[in-house]
Amino acid sequence: GQNIDQPTEMTATEGAIVQINCTYQTSGFNGLFWYQQHAGEAPTFLSYNVLDGLEEKGRFSSFLSRSKGYSYLLLKELQMKDSASYLCAGTGGGNKLTFGTGTQLKVEL
């Protein structure tokens, strides 16, 4: 199977750091994507990891451990506009994406 698991909801404070975890079954996926989706809008690309390690992109970083089937998205210096759903997605043949259910992040003052 290719299940992807991530927490349903998280709450964090403006200016803080939050880590959103994602676990998946290691067979079938060659890479891990993270997308952001605001309510009523289309998903937008944040990052992807193919190799183990950390990829940093401004306030967003993503980590992958292929042997452990584990990834996380790290958001620094949280802003109110970061309140959104964060989708973890595995990719394999054809580059089709298999998404988790998404983690709804609420940023509070």
Added chain:
Amino acid sequence: DTGVSQDPRHKITKRGQNVTFRCDPISEHNRLYWYRQTLGQGPEFLTYFQNEAQLEKSRLLSDRFSAERPKGSFSTLEIQRTEQGDSAMYLCASSQLGQGFYEQYFGPGTRLTVT
């Protein structure tokens, strides 16, 4: 580059009717994907095209669903004899083709409501 566009943005139909959605990908993108998303869930893969060839279809895509990309540019997704369970957001995405992984760019989606 105007991004991925989808038409219509919203569709309300009665159960049993047929509906057709259109997706226009980013012009230089060879691959085009269709996903379906229901409230509180992540998008679910339906099918994808490489140029005009439909290379994979999900088990979710019942016989009532058909997709085409006749000239390797825009694509259509048709649902025949709609059911209430078909109510969802239908998302189209496109990407380049090549070595490695390429991000998929999503369109704004077509929200289907079956009454």
